Amino acid sequence: xxxxxxxxxxxxxxxxxxxxxxxxxxxxxxxxxxxxxxxxxxxxxxxxxxxxxxxxxxxxxxxxxxxxxxxxxxxxxxxxxxxxxxxxxxxxxxxxxxxxxxxxxxxxxxxxxxxxxxxxxxxxxxxxxxxxxxxxxxxxxxxxxxxxxxxxxxxxxxxxxxxxxxxxxxxxxxxxxxxxxx
Numbered sequence: 001x002x003x004x005x006x007x008x009x010x011x012x013x014x015x016x017x018x019x020x021x022x023x024x025x026x027x028x029x030x031x032x033x034x035x036x037x038x039x040x041x042x043x044x045x046x047x048x049x050x051x052x053x054x055x056x057x058x059x060x061x062x063x064x065x066x067x068x069x070x071x072x073x074x075x076x077x078x079x080x081x082x083x084x085x086x087x088x089x090x091x092x093x094x095x096x097x098x099x100x101x102x103x104x105x106x107x108x109x110x111x112x113x114x115x116x117x118x119x120x121x122x123x124x125x126x127x128x129x130x131x132x133x134x135x136x137x138x139x140x141x142x143x144x145x146x147x148x149x150x151x152x153x154x155x156x157x158x159x160x161x162x163x164x165x166x167x168x169x170x171x172x173x174x175x176x177x178x179x180x181x182x
Contacts, residue, residue, distance in 0.1 A: 060097055060163055060172050068179040071143030071151075079139035080178060082161075094136045098163035102171070103140055105159045105178070113157060114146045119164075134163075143180055154182050 035045040064085040069077045084094050100119035106112050140161070143152050157178045162171040 059167065060165065063096060063163075063174070065161070065174060065176060067177060068181060069143070070181040072182050079143070080141040081137050081139055084136040096134050096136050096163070097167075098134045098165045100164040101134065101140075102162045103159065104161075105141055105157050107152075107155065107157055112146070113144075113152050114141050116140070116146065141178075143182075151182075152180055154180055156180075 030049060030051045032047060032049050034047045037043045037045050062084050064083045066077075066080065066083075069080045071078050082096065084096055100117075102117045103114055104112065104116075105114040144150060145152055157180060158176070159178055160173060160175050162173045164171045
């Protein structure tokens, strides 16, 4: 695969569907990607214009992952939400620097209460977030057993949460516990 790049940048695919752009752009950048068949005298296969947004980058060190919530419908801490750890008291709707997440929540006996995976712009999830990625204040767990109307009982649960971004294409995992009160 060959493509036009800015000086000091590279585009490579290593015969995979994934394209790696280095260094990551700091502003939305449009690339023209041309695909050639190396086994057929470099025959032209196709060309696509791709705009890469830089928002899903960073260390993910700015996250506040709460260890308790109370889904009792009083409109205060009713869902387990991940937020940016800014000094701004209302950090909702700010990008957290990730475009995909995987979440597993189990009780102390290992019973699963949530096993989720989602990506911005996939299957209608977060289509309005394509340009900014996942945002602070999104609800990741509502205190119900996934796919049911069964309330999870009061108690301690354990999570494994992995966020994906351009800095961590293989994911950065966070593990901890959550106390669910009602």
